[in-house]
Amino acid sequence: MNSIRIRLFAILLATTGAVWLFAAAWIYASTQAEVERVLDARLMEAARMVSSLITDHRIEPSAAVDAAIANAPPPPFKQADGSYSRQLSCQIWSLQGSLVSRSESAPATSLASHTDGFEETEIDGERWRVYAVVNPTLGVRVLVGDSLEIRDRLIGDVIKGLLVPGIVILPVLAVLIWVSVGRGLAPLTRIAEGLAGRSASELHPIDDGTVPREVRPVIRALNSLFGRVAEARDREQSFTAYAAHELKTPLAGLKTQAQIALRTDDSTIQREALSRISTSVDRTSRMVRQLIDLAAVDASQGAAKDEPVDVAVLVGEIASELETQLAANEVHVAVEFADRARQPAVLEADRILLRLAIRNLLENAVQHSPKGAEVRCRVSASQSEVVVEILDQGPGITVADEARVTERFFRGSTASGHGSGLGLSIVQMALDRLGGNLTFERGGTWFVARACFPSDRLRRASS
Amino acid sequence: MRLLVLEDDEILLDGLKVGLQMCGFTVDAVTSVADADAAIEADRFDAIILDLMLPDGSGLDVLSRMRRSGDRTPVLLLTAKDEVADKIAGLDSGADDYLGKPFDLDEVAARLRAIVRRGHGRAAGLLEWNDISLDPARMSASRDGMTISLSRREFVILQALMETPGVILSRSNLEEKLYGWQEEIESNTVEVHIHKLRSKLGASFIETVRGAGYRLRTLQ
Numbered sequence: 001m002n003s004i005r006i007r008l009f010a011i012l013l014a015t016t017g018a019v020w021l022f023a024a025a026w027i028y029a030s031t032q033a034e035v036e037r038v039l040d041a042r043l044m045e046a047a048r049m050v051s052s053l054i055t056d057h058r059i060e061p062s063a064a065v066d067a068a069i070a071n072a073p074p075p076p077f078k079q080a081d082g083s084y085s086r087q088l089s090c091q092i093w094s095l096q097g098s099l100v101s102r103s104e105s106a107p108a109t110s111l112a113s114h115t116d117g118f119e120e121t122e123i124d125g126e127r128w129r130v131y132a133v134v135n136p137t138l139g140v141r142v143l144v145g146d147s148l149e150i151r152d153r154l155i156g157d158v159i160k161g162l163l164v165p166g167i168v169i170l171p172v173l174a175v176l177i178w179v180s181v182g183r184g185l186a187p188l189t190r191i192a193e194g195l196a197g198r199s200a201s202e203l204h205p206i207d208d209g210t211v212p213r214e215v216r217p218v219i220r221a222l223n224s225l226f227g228r229v230a231e232a233r234d235r236e237q238s239f240t241a242y243a244a245h246e247l248k249t250p251l252a253g254l255k256t257q258a259q260i261a262l263r264t265d266d267s268t269i270q271r272e273a274l275s276r277i278s279t280s281v282d283r284t285s286r287m288v289r290q291l292i293d294l295a296a297v298d299a300s301q302g303a304a305k306d307e308p309v310d311v312a313v314l315v316g317e318i319a320s321e322l323e324t325q326l327a328a329n330e331v332h333v334a335v336e337f338a339d340r341a342r343q344p345a346v347l348e349a350d351r352i353l354l355r356l357a358i359r360n361l362l363e364n365a366v367q368h369s370p371k372g373a374e375v376r377c378r379v380s381a382s383q384s385e386v387v388v389e390i391l392d393q394g395p396g397i398t399v400a401d402e403a404r405v406t407e408r409f410f411r412g413s414t415a416s417g418h419g420s421g422l423g424l425s426i427v428q429m430a431l432d433r434l435g436g437n438l439t440f441e442r443g444g445t446w447f448v449a450r451a452c453f454p455s456d457r458l459r460r461a462s463s
Numbered sequence: 464m465r466l467l468v469l470e471d472d473e474i475l476l477d478g479l480k481v482g483l484q485m486c487g488f489t490v491d492a493v494t495s496v497a498d499a500d501a502a503i504e505a506d507r508f509d510a511i512i513l514d515l516m517l518p519d520g521s522g523l524d525v526l527s528r529m530r531r532s533g534d535r536t537p538v539l540l541l542t543a544k545d546e547v548a549d550k551i552a553g554l555d556s557g558a559d560d561y562l563g564k565p566f567d568l569d570e571v572a573a574r575l576r577a578i579v580r581r582g583h584g585r586a587a588g589l590l591e592w593n594d595i596s597l598d599p600a601r602m603s604a605s606r607d608g609m610t611i612s613l614s615r616r617e618f619v620i621l622q623a624l625m626e627t628p629g630v631i632l633s634r635s636n637l638e639e640k641l642y643g644w645q646e647e648i649e650s651n652t653v654e655v656h657i658h659k660l661r662s663k664l665g666a667s668f669i670e671t672v673r674g675a676g677y678r679l680r681t682l683q
Contacts, residue, residue: 244543245543245544246543248543248563248564248565249472249475249514249543249564250472250474250475251564251565252472252475252478252541252543252564252565252566253472253474253475253477253478254474254565255478255565255566255567255568256475256478256479256482256566256568257474257477257478259478259482259567259568259569260478260481260482260485260568263485264485269481272481273478273481276474276477276478279474280474283474
């Protein structure tokens with residue numbers, strides 16, 4: 001059952017019903033005992049009364065029988081037909097076995113054959129409870145009995161009197177329980193309605209001061225989820241806003257250059273404008289790619305797929321890919337592997353993240369290198385880490401900018417005016433995911449960017 | 464009109480420079496806040512275009528420094544942020560107008576002409592003197608409905624003279640309007656173009672004030 005209301009309703013109704021049934025059974029048993037005790041006492045009293053009346057000869061036996069029955073104490077239970085008292089039967093037998101007298105309602109045959117005390121007998125299919133007392137003075141046996149059927153009816157009536165209101169009340173009770181449970185669950189409904197009425201952007205927490213104590217843990221968990229979702233959404237929104245913002249500048253450049261190309265009559269100016277448009281398209285598409293990369297790194301949170309990657313091979317691939325792609329920069333990329341045979345540069349890591357980190361680092365170096373310069377790429381490995389060093393002869397990054405250079409869209413003071421300000425933030429984010437770090441170093445004309453990736457064993461131990 | 468443009472994206476900067484030159488402006492370009500400050504200190508411009516986000520600061524800083532020092536040169540802000548709050552902040556910092564990227568070259572030119580015009584206290588788009596009217600938007604002059612076509616340099620000189628009628632502009636004043644920093648000044652350009660203008664507009668339209676410069680002649 002998946003509804004708290006139905007579950008509570010069923011439990012409450014079942015327990016209430018069970019309690020009721022138990023009470024009925026209890027009352028049935030105790031009523032039966034009580035009825036037995038009282039009616040037995042009555043039989044006994046009536047018999048003794050008849051016996052004593054005839055002993056004193058104050059009255060004829062037949063009259064005594066009627067008097068005894070007429071004066072017998074009424075049963076303590078009210079009866080619908082009021083006929084109970086007439087069901088008492090009395091017989092007086094001589095000890096020799098002849099009937100001396102009997103009451104009107106008594107059968108002609110002997111009610112019982114015993115001489116003293118109680119006995120249950122069956123006469124003509126009717127069950128009787130009979131009390132016998134012997135009057136030794138007169139030599140007679142007095143029998144007083146009543147029909148067991150009557151007794152059963154009596155008890156049945158008591159139980160019926162108990163069960164009928166129960167059966168009538170039970171549906172009322174059911175309705176009350178149903179409504180009460182509903183009322184009890186109203187705070188939940190209110191919360192649900194509040195949540196259902198929210199728009200996608202309403203991620204404020206639910207006020208947990210007004211909710212019932214039992215629901216509070218759920219509300220707290222929900223609020224914490226709201227917090228995380230809002231945070232992710234804000235990050236995404238600010239990212240989208242930034243991305244849109246950053247794309248507008250190259251778009252403005254494209255538009256003005258296109259307008260120049262359209263309206264000038266000077267073919268030199270036109271050619272120049274067109275070539276700038278082409279350059280700008282390349283840069284903008286690189287920026288779009290980087291934005292997608294950044295979103296990919298962002299999305300990789302918790303979804304990284306580790307596999308063995310030979311960093312040396314990967315760097316070689318990226319270098320040759322970049323060299324053909326960035327042929328216009330006329331920058332040569334030289335890849336060096338330090339003692340690969342002794343310690344292979346294999347990492348157990350997510351290949352996509354690793355590729356993004358190294359590619360953007362290398363691309364950054366190529367972008368900032370003067371034309372015709374060389375970019376060196378060194379891969380070395382030790383027991384504990386794999387290090388990728390990228391050396392370029394560009395302007396480098398000033399110490400002051402170093403801390404900010406991995407911020408999104410930050411362009412250093414030595415920036416060339418055509419970078420997106422995204423490359424190093426992609427590197428930094430990917431390295432964060434990979435558990436690596438990025439450092440910079442200046443040595444002579446070379447600027448070194450060093451990415452250290454802890455080898456698998458170390459990474460596992462630290463995490 | 465002489466403009467200073469501050470923008471760090473080199474392709475956009477080049478586009479603004481070439482495009483606005485085609486619209487009859489003389490453009491000096493800088494790519495950093497520091498260069499812009501230096502240029503504003505050293506030179507006089509008819510209007511300044513400022514980008515907001517630059518590697519070494521914000522165009523708004525340049526603007527507020529200008530306004531604090533009493534510089535009233537009209538300023539047009541260019542920015543990729545087009546939220547209302549940014550526009551308000553820009554205008555309240557003392558900018559005369561605001562344009563979001565990407566934009567249309569003609570719109571930039573029109574807005575520049577408008578803020579410069581208002582700076583001179585004029586509302587009308589056309590400049591008029593005697594029977595000549597000059598349309599800066601078309602870079603052409605007309606007399607009695609007859610269009611007189613002008614070269615870019617003729618237009619620049621005529622515009623400078625017609626914006627301040629009666630005021631004498633020296634040769635170097637006019638050269639400033641004609642050339643940006645990178646351009647090499649040819650020694651007799653001003654004389655050559657004044658001569659051409661006189662032949663198109665009538666010999667007496669521009670008078671030479673010996674030893675001082677040129678001005679528009681007032682009809683008696």
